[in-house]
Amino acid sequence: MSVAAPGASRFWTVVFRVQYRLLRWIDPAVHAVWRRVGIGNVVELRVAGRRSGRTRAILLGLLVSDGHWYLGHPNGAARWTRNLDAAGRALVVRDGSSTAVRAFALPPGPERERAILATWQHPFPGNVLYRLARRHILVVGRYYRLEPES
Numbered sequence: 001m002s003v004a005a006p007g008a009s010r011f012w013t014v015v016f017r018v019q020y021r022l023l024r025w026i027d028p029a030v031h032a033v034w035r036r037v038g039i040g041n042v043v044e045l046r047v048a049g050r051r052s053g054r055t056r057a058i059l060l061g062l063l064v065s066d067g068h069w070y071l072g073h074p075n076g077a078a079r080w081t082r083n084l085d086a087a088g089r090a091l092v093v094r095d096g097s098s099t100a101v102r103a104f105a106l107p108p109g110p111e112r113e114r115a116i117l118a119t120w121q122h123p124f125p126g127n128v129l130y131r132l133a134r135r136h137i138l139v140v141g142r143y144y145r146l147e148p149e150s
Helices: 010-037 079-087 110-121 126-132 134-140
Strands: 042-048 055-061 063-065 068-073 089-094 097-105 142-148
Touching: 010 055, 010 134, 042 079, 055 079, 063 110, 068 110, 079 089, 079 097, 079 142, 110 126, 110 134, 110 142, 126 134
Parallel strands: none
Antiparallel strands: 042 055, 042 089, 063 068, 068 142, 089 097, 097 142
16 A cells, blocks of 8 residues: 555554544444434535435534634545535535535645644544644645535
8 A cells, every 4th residue: 555645644544544444334323323412523414426416424523713614534535525526515414404515625725724733623532543643634634614505
C-alpha cells in the first residue's frame, strides 16, 4: 500500500481504514442509538449516490467553527465524499429536523485548518484519534463547509 500525498502517514492511513471498516460493520447498532438518544455532535448526512442516484445515509460528526458547519473525512476521499462532490448538496438530519445544504470542498488554507482543528468536538475516542493524527489529517483530510440552502 502506498501513501499518495507527501507527508501522509502510512500508519494513520491504515488506522483510519480499519476504524471505518469497523464502524460500517457496527453501523446498524450505532444508528439505533443515534436515533434513540443522539451521540454528541453526530448528524446523519443524506446524499445522492453518484452512480445510482439513490439516497445514501451516513452518520458523521458535524463540526462548528465561527458559526459555520463543517464535515470531513480524515483519510481523504471516501464513498460519501465522492457522492457529495458529485451532488454538491445534501440533507443534514440533526435533532429530529433536516436542513438542505450546499457543500463546498475546502482547499488547503486557513478555513480548512480551522475545520480540522475543530475535530476536538467529536465524541471520545474520535477526538483523541483526530488529535493524534492531526499532521496526517492536515495533509490528506477531505473537508467541506456546509451552507443552508435558502
